[in-house]
Amino acid sequence: MSRKIMEKQSQLISEKDNIRTEQIKGHFFLGFSIAATFFGILSLAALLVYVFWDAAGWVNWHFLTSSPSRFASKAGIYPMLIGSSFVIMLVAVFSLPLGVSAAVYLEEYSPNNFFKKFIETNIANLAGVPSIVYGLLGLGFFVSFLDMSHGTILVGAFTLTLRILPVVIVSSQEAIRSVPDSQRRASFGLGTTKWQMIRSVVLPEAMPGIMTGTILSLASAMGETAPLIMIGAATSIFTAPKGILSSFSALPLQIFAWSDFPGEDFQHGVTPAAIVVLLLILIIMNSGAIFIRHRFSRK
Amino acid sequence: MDLQKHPFGSLKESGMKTVFLSSAAISIITTIGIVLVLLVETVSFFREVPLSDFFLGLNWSPTIKPTFFGVWPLISGTLYFTFITALIALPVGLLAAIFLSEYSGKRLRSVIKPALEILAGIPTVVYGYFALVYITPLLRMIIPGIKTFNVLSASIVVAIMIIPTVASISEDAIRAVPQSLRQAGLGLGVTKFQVTVTIVLPASLSGIMSSFILGISRAIGETMAVTIAAGNMSRLVNPFKPGEALLHPIQTMTAAMVEIGMSDVTGDSPAYRSLFAVGFTLFLMTLTLNVVSQMIKSRYREKYQ
Numbered sequence: 001m002s003r004k005i006m007e008k009q010s011q012l013i014s015e016k017d018n019i020r021t022e023q024i025k026g027h028f029f030l031g032f033s034i035a036a037t038f039f040g041i042l043s044l045a046a047l048l049v050y051v052f053w054d055a056a057g058w059v060n061w062h063f064l065t066s067s068p069s070r071f072a073s074k075a076g077i078y079p080m081l082i083g084s085s086f087v088i089m090l091v092a093v094f095s096l097p098l099g100v101s102a103a104v105y106l107e108e109y110s111p112n113n114f115f116k117k118f119i120e121t122n123i124a125n126l127a128g129v130p131s132i133v134y135g136l137l138g139l140g141f142f143v144s145f146l147d148m149s150h151g152t153i154l155v156g157a158f159t160l161t162l163r164i165l166p167v168v169i170v171s172s173q174e175a176i177r178s179v180p181d182s183q184r185r186a187s188f189g190l191g192t193t194k195w196q197m198i199r200s201v202v203l204p205e206a207m208p209g210i211m212t213g214t215i216l217s218l219a220s221a222m223g224e225t226a227p228l229i230m231i232g233a234a235t236s237i238f239t240a241p242k243g244i245l246s247s248f249s250a251l252p253l254q255i256f257a258w259s260d261f262p263g264e265d266f267q268h269g270v271t272p273a274a275i276v277v278l279l280l281i282l283i284i285m286n287s288g289a290i291f292i293r294h295r296f297s298r299k
Numbered sequence: 300m301d302l303q304k305h306p307f308g309s310l311k312e313s314g315m316k317t318v319f320l321s322s323a324a325i326s327i328i329t330t331i332g333i334v335l336v337l338l339v340e341t342v343s344f345f346r347e348v349p350l351s352d353f354f355l356g357l358n359w360s361p362t363i364k365p366t367f368f369g370v371w372p373l374i375s376g377t378l379y380f381t382f383i384t385a386l387i388a389l390p391v392g393l394l395a396a397i398f399l400s401e402y403s404g405k406r407l408r409s410v411i412k413p414a415l416e417i418l419a420g421i422p423t424v425v426y427g428y429f430a431l432v433y434i435t436p437l438l439r440m441i442i443p444g445i446k447t448f449n450v451l452s453a454s455i456v457v458a459i460m461i462i463p464t465v466a467s468i469s470e471d472a473i474r475a476v477p478q479s480l481r482q483a484g485l486g487l488g489v490t491k492f493q494v495t496v497t498i499v500l501p502a503s504l505s506g507i508m509s510s511f512i513l514g515i516s517r518a519i520g521e522t523m524a525v526t527i528a529a530g531n532m533s534r535l536v537n538p539f540k541p542g543e544a545l546l547h548p549i550q551t552m553t554a555a556m557v558e559i560g561m562s563d564v565t566g567d568s569p570a571y572r573s574l575f576a577v578g579f580t581l582f583l584m585t586l587t588l589n590v591v592s593q594m595i596k597s598r599y600r601e602k603y604q
Contacts, residue, residue, distance in 0.1 A: 019490075026492030030402060036394030037403075037411060040418045040462040047429045098322050105319035121593070123326050128513070128589035129582065130520025132553050133333060135560070136578045140336030144566055162329050169326065195315045223422025226522040226553070229560045230574075252424045252523075259428045259527050267432050275425050282420065 048279075051272045058273035067238045068254060072265030077274050082240040083153065083248035084222060084281075090157035090244065091164065091221050096214055098161070099168030100203070103210075106169070107176040108198055127166040134163040135230025143231060150232030151247040159227050164217040171213025175206040208296030215289040219282050225252040251278045337582055340575030347569045353576060359533040359555065361570040362562050368573055370580065372533040376549035377519055377581075379536040380450055380457075380529060383545065384518040387458035389511050392465025396510075399466065400473040401495055412467075419463040426456040427527030435528070448530025448548035456528065457521050465514040468596075472506020473499060509596040516588035520581065522553035531558050552581050 066076025110116040138159030143150040179202050187197040203210075228250055229235070235257035237249040251274060258271040345353070348368045356369020395415065399408050430452040438452055439445050445452075476499050484494035500507070530548025533555060538544055550558070556574055564570040 022490045022493060026490045029492045029495070030398075033394045033398035033402060036391040037398045037415075039391055040395075040459045041411070041414050043459055044418055044421065047433055050433050051425075051429070098325060101319045101322035102326065105316075105323040109316055109319055110323070119323055119326060122330055124593065125586065125589055126326060126329060128516060128585060129333065130522065130553070130585055132520065132522045132556055133337075133578055133582050133585075136556075136575060137329070137333050137336055139560075140340055140575065141332055145336075165329070166326065169323075193312055195312050198315075219420070223424065225422065225424045226557060229557055232560075235561070252422055255428065256424050256523060256527065259424070259431060271428060271432070275428060278422065278425065282422075286420065 051275055051279075054268045054272035055276040058269045059276055063270075063273055064277070068236050072263065072270050075266075075270045077251060077254060077277060079237045079240040080249050080251045080254045080274075081277070083237070084250040084252075086153050086241055086244070086248065087156045087160065087250060088218055088222055090153065091160045092214070092218055094157060094161040095165055095168050095217070096210075099165055099214065100172050100210055102165075102169045103172035103176055104198060104202070107173050108194070108202065123166045123169055127170070130226075131163055131224055132226040132230060134159055135227035137162065138227060138231040149245070149247075151234060152245050153241055153248045154244045155231050156228055156233055156248065156250070157244070159231055160221045160224055163224065163227060164221050167217045167220070168214050171217070172206070172210045175209025175213065176202060178209060179205040208292050212289045212293045215285055215292070219285040219289075222282060222285065223252055223278065225250075225256055228253055229256075251281075333582065337575050337579040340572050341579045344569065344572035344576045347572070357535055359550070361555075361559060361573045362564060366569065368569070368576075370552075370577065372535050373550060373552045373555050373577065374580070375536040375538075376529075376533065377551040377553070379538055379544055380454060380525060380549060380551055381515055381518045382538070383450055383454040384457045384461070384521075385511070385515050387454060388461045388465055388514055388518070391458065392462045392510070392514065393469050393507060395462065395466040396469035396473055396507075397495060397500075400470050401491070401499065415463045415466055418459055419461070421460070423457075423460065423521060423523040424527070426460055427453075427524040430456040430524060430528035442546060444542075445546045446530075446548055448528065448532070449546050450529050450549055451545050453525045453528035457518055457524050460521070460524070461514045461517045464517055465510045468510035468513060469503070469507045472503040472510070475506065476502045505595045505598055509592045512588050512592040512595070516585045516592065519588070520553065520585050521551075522557060525551045526554040526557045529554065531555075552577050556581075 063076045064081065065078050066074060067079055068077070069075045106116060106119065110119075138155055139150070142148045142155045142158055148155050183201050183205065184197060187201045192200070233253060234247060234249040235253045237247070241248040255271060255274050255278065258266055258274060261267065261271065353368050353370050355371075356367055357371050358367035358369045359372045360367045399411060403411065431447070434452040434455055435445065435447060435449065438449075480498050480502060481494055484498045485491070489497075529551065531550050531554055532548040533550040534547075536544050536549055556577055559570055559574045562570075
C-alpha cells in the first residue's frame with residue numbers, strides 16, 4: 001500500500017519537474033525572441049550613433065556647397081546633392097503619373113480576369129528583381145539600344161523609375177481600393193462618366209495614400225547605388241549637372257567612392273558626413289510621407 | 300444624357316482607358332525588356348566564350364588578360380555569403396515574428412514594427428560602410444585574424460537589412476493561424492511555448508518558408524554592402540574550411556558586376572557582355588526563388604480563409 005503511494009508521489013514529482021522544465025524552456029524561448037526582436041534595432045541604433053558621432057563637425061555649409069576633393073578638409077558633396085535631387089525629381093515626374101494610371105486601370109477598369117492576375121503577378125515579380133538587374137536593363141536598353149549617352153540624368157531617372165514603378169503601382173492600388181464604393185455610386189448617381197468619377201472622386205480621395213506610397217518609393221530610389229553604377233554614372237564628379245542630359249553623380253555613389261578611401265579624416269569624417277546628409281534627406285522624405293498619411297487619413 | 304450632349308465625351312472616355320491600360324502594360328514591357336536585354340547580350344557572349352568555359356571554369360578574371368570567364372568562383376561566393384546571411388537572418392527574423400505575434404502587447408508591437416521597417420529603409424551602400432568601418436574592427440577585437448574585407452561582417456549587415464522582410468511575412472503567416480488552435484492547445488494544459496512550437500509554427504510553416512525563401516532571394520541580389528565589405532577577390536570558396544571562408548574576402552556575382560561596371564570596358568568586348576551573362580544567372584536564380592515563395596504563400600492563404 002505504502003509502496004503504491006510512494007510510486008504515485010514520485011510520479012507526481014517527476015510530472016512537476018516536467019512542467020518545471022517546460023516552463024524554463026518557455027522562459028528561455030521568450031528571452032531569445034526578445035533578443036532577436038531587438039538585435040537588429042539595437043545594432044542599427046548603435047551604428048547610427050557611431051556615424052552621427054563621426055560626422056559631427058564635418059557636416060557644415062562648406063561641405064554642402066563644395067566639390068569633392070582629395071583633401072578631407074576641402075571635400076564637399078554639392079555636385080552629388082544636385083545630381084541626386086535632379087534625378088529624384090525626374091523619377092517623381094515619371095513614376096507618379098505612370099504608377100497612378102496603371103493602378104487606376106487595375107482597380108477601376110480591368111475586369112477581374114486572367115489578364116489582371118497576370119499583370120499583378122508580373123508586378124509582384126518585378127518588385128523582387130534585384131536592383132542591379134534594372135541597371136543592366138538601363139545599360140542594355142537606354143544606353144546600348146537607344147544609343148543615349150551613358151551616365152546622364154535622364155537615363156538614370158528612366159532606370160530608377162522602372163525600378164520603383166512596381167511599388168508605386170501596388171501602393172496606389174491600395175489607396176484606390178480604400179475609397180468606398182458608395183462614393184463611386186454617388187458620383188454615377190449624379191450622372192458623371194467613369195473618367196469624371198475617377199478624376200473628381202476617386203483620385204482626390206486616394207491622393208494622400210498615393211502620395212505616401214510614392215514618397216516612400218522615391219526615398220528608396222534616393223538610396224539606390226548599383227543601378228546607377230551599371231548605367232555608367234560617375235562615382236564622383238566635380239561640377240554639378242546643368243540639365244537632364246548632363247552626366248552626373250549621386251550621393252550614394254559618392255559614399256561608395258569614399259567608403260574605402262584611406263585616412264582617418266575620410267573614414268571617420270567625410271564619409272560619415274555624406275552618410276548623415278543622405279540619412280537626413282531620407283528622414284525628411286519619410287516624415288513627409290508619415291505626415292501626409294496622418295494628416296489626411298480617413299477616420 | 301451627359302454623353303449625348305458632348306459627342307466627344309465617349310471618345311475621351313475610351314481615350315483615358317487606353318492611357319491607363321498602356322501604363323499598366325509598361326510593367327509587362329519592362330519584364331520583356333529585362334529578359335530580352337539579358338538574353339540578347341548573353342547569347343552574343345556565348346558566341347565568343349564557350350558555355351563550358353562559363354559554367355565549368357574555376358577562374359573569373361574578365362578584364363585582365365589572359366581573361367577567364369568561369370562563373371563558379373562567383374556562384375560559390377554568392378551561395379556562401381547567402382548561406383551565412385541566412386544563418387543569421389532567418390532564425391532572428393522568425394523569432395522576432397513569434398515575439399511580435401505571440402508575446403508582445405498591441406502597444407509594444409505598434410512601436411517595434413515601424414522600428415523594424417527602418418532596418419530595411421537604410422540604403423545598402425550605408426550598410427556596406429557600417430560593415431567595413433565599424434563592424435570589421437569590432438570583430439577584429441574578438442577574431443584577430445579577420446581580414447579587412449570579409450564575408451562575416453557583410454553577412455551581419457545584410458542580415459540586419461533583411462530581418463524585416465522575414466519577420467513581417469512570417470508574422471502575417473503566424474497571425475493567420477486561427478486562435479481556436481491555440482486555445483485547444485492551452486486547454487490541454489500545455490505551456491505557451493509548447494503551443495507555439497508544436498501547434499502555431501507547424502500550422503504557419505508554409506508562410507514562414509515563403510518568408511525564408513524571399514529573404515534568401517534578397518541576400519542573393521544584394522549588391523552594395525557585399526561589394527564594399529566582402530571585397531572583390533574572386534576565389535572558389537571552400538565551405539568546409541569555415542575559418543578561411545568566413546574571414547577572408549570573396550566576390551559575389553553582384554560585386555563582380557559592379558567591378559566590371561566601374562572599369563572602362565567598352566560596349567563591344569566579352570567583358571561587357573559577361574556582365575549580362577552573370578546578370579542573367581542572377582536574374583534566373585532570384586526569379587525562381589520569388590516564384591516559389593509566391594506559390595507557397597498563396598497556398599497557405601487558401602488554407603485559412
